[in-house]
Amino acid sequence: MKKKLDYLIVGQGLAGSFLAFQLLQENKSFMIVDKGLSFSSSHIAAGIINPLVLRRYTKTWRAEEFLEYNEGFYDKIHSFLSKKYHFKLPIKKLISSKEEEMFWHQRLKKEDLSDFIEPELKNGEDLISIKKHFKYGNVKQTSWLNISAFLEDFRKYLNSNQLLVEEEFEYTLLKNQQYKAIEFEKIIFCEGSKAKNNPFFPTNAFSLNKGQLMTIKSESLQSKDILKKKVFVLPIKGNEYKIGATYSWKWNQTCDKGNHEVETEKTEQLKDMFNEIFEGEYTIKNIEAGVRPAVKDRRPLIGKHPKKEHIYFFNGMGSKGCFMAPLLSKEFTNYLEKSQELTPDVNIQRYFLS
Ligand SMILES: Cc1cc2nc3c(=O)[nH]c(=O)nc-3n(C[C@H](O)[C@H](O)[C@H](O)COP(=O)(O)OP(=O)(O)OC[C@H]3O[C@@H](n4cnc5c(N)ncnc54)[C@H](O)[C@@H]3O)c2cc1C
Numbered sequence: 640m641k642k643k644l645d646y647l648i649v650g651q652g653l654a655g656s657f658l659a660f661q662l663l664q665e666n667k668s669f670m671i672v673d674k675g676l677s678f679s680s681s682h683i684a685a686g687i688i689n690p691l692v693l694r695r696y697t698k699t700w701r702a703e704e705f706l707e708y709n710e711g712f713y714d715k716i717h718s719f720l721s722k723k724y725h726f727k728l729p730i731k732k733l734i735s736s737k738e739e740e741m742f743w744h745q746r747l748k749k750e751d752l753s754d755f756i757e758p759e760l761k762n763g764e765d766l767i768s769i770k771k772h773f774k775y776g777n778v779k780q781t782s783w784l785n786i787s788a789f790l791e792d793f794r795k796y797l798n799s800n801q802l803l804v805e806e807e808f809e810y811t812l813l814k815n816q817q818y819k820a821i822e823f824e825k826i827i828f829c830e831g832s833k834a835k836n837n838p839f840f841p842t843n844a845f846s847l848n849k850g851q852l853m854t855i856k857s858e859s860l861q862s863k864d865i866l867k868k869k870v871f872v873l874p875i876k877g878n879e880y881k882i883g884a885t886y887s888w889k890w891n892q893t894c895d896k897g898n899h900e901v902e903t904e905k906t907e908q909l910k911d912m913f914n915e916i917f918e919g920e921y922t923i924k925n926i927e928a929g930v931r932p933a934v935k936d937r938r939p940l941i942g943k944h945p946k947k948e949h950i951y952f953f954n955g956m957g958s959k960g961c962f963m964a965p966l967l968s969k970e971f972t973n974y975l976e977k978s979q980e981l982t983p984d985v986n987i988q989r990y991f992l993s
Pocket of ligand 1: 649650651652653654655672673674675676679680681682683684685686687688806807808809829830831832833834849850851852883884885928929930931932953954955956957958959960961962
């Protein structure tokens with residue numbers, strides 16, 4: 640007879656993958672059901688990790704805790720898959736006016752941001768093909784996760800260990816602790832924005848937003864660091880860069896296609912914002928769009944269904960999955976396996992109550 644699994648996970652994006660990795664560390668048994676959509680949020684994401692909100696120069700929620708945990712977590716992933724996916728990568732925040740310069744210095748003093756931004760601004764002479772009037776300031780403790788490479792390799796691991804079922808999960812076939820022939824103790828939905836179709840998921844939690852970014856090729860843009868103004872410019876390999884990203888709360892959500900459909904207006908917006916800083920030649924290699932699993936109160940959605948004891952969720956990573964999901968997946972595993980409490984601000988219960 641087949642053994643009952645500890646967990647069935649639905650979704651192999653960043654959330655499902657990191658959670659599965661934590662369960663492996665605890666020697667728990669699981670299977671993942673994932674259709675393998677190449678346009679999920681995790682596949683589209685740039686993978687930038689930045690503990691600051693650069694518009695206001697404020698630290699993001701739990702910034703220090705996430706930073707401290709991430710280092711060791713990503714090292715474990717590197718050893719496990721024998722490859723490096725997470726790289727330290729400075730962000731150069733471009734500055735073009737006296738007001739912006741003053742703001743940089745003001746925030747540095749007021750917010751005690753000395754661990755996150757360097758005090759002096761640079762005159763920008765070393766920026767290649769960036770318009771001459773830009774100075775910049777260095778943002779510290781930033782990094783880049785090569786998400787697509789990680790997801791692909793982790794998927795190979797899952798496949799070669801018979802831990803993955805490559806199909807769309809059908810809710811009507813879930814019968815208590817059984818899905819088709821798979822029996823399990825607990826099911827954990829990690830479906831990102833697609834959870835809006837899940838009949839067990841709270842209907843009022845998401846404030847989904849769609850993002851678009853483009854990959855360009857340019858010989859003249861020779862930045863090894865991330866540049867940030869209205870758009871970010873992320874070096875990915877050779878002469879290729881990702882330029883992004885847009886935010887939109889209104890799009891055609893009536894069909895799944897609308898969620899990843901590239902919109903001409905957004906492409907123009909990206910080009911305009913890039914042309915404000917760049918003065919060289921480039922060609923567009925591809926343009927992609929996806930939906931961020933963002934939540935109304937900007938906090939993750941983790942925990943148990945209020946009535947169905949075996950149903951759980953790990954979702955709501957918004958625009959910061961690479962930054963938050965490592966520690967949150969550890970905390971969620973401790974909740975599942977060691978009965979450690981979830982903090983109320985992440986607990987999905989808050990949306991079942993309202
Ligand atoms: C344009 C853009 C840029 C971004 N840039 C960054 C960035 O620079 N840094 C950062 O940290 N974050 C970024 N993000 C956000 C990041 O992508 C998310 O925080 C994170 O990837 C969400 O991961 P997830 O696993 O929760 O969801 P998803 O990535 O959506 O994964 C869900 C998975 O579940 C599967 N699935 C869903 N429903 C079913 C079903 N019924 N049956 C089978 N499988 C199913 C899907 O196929 C998918 O594989 C960006 C997002 C966008 C859109």
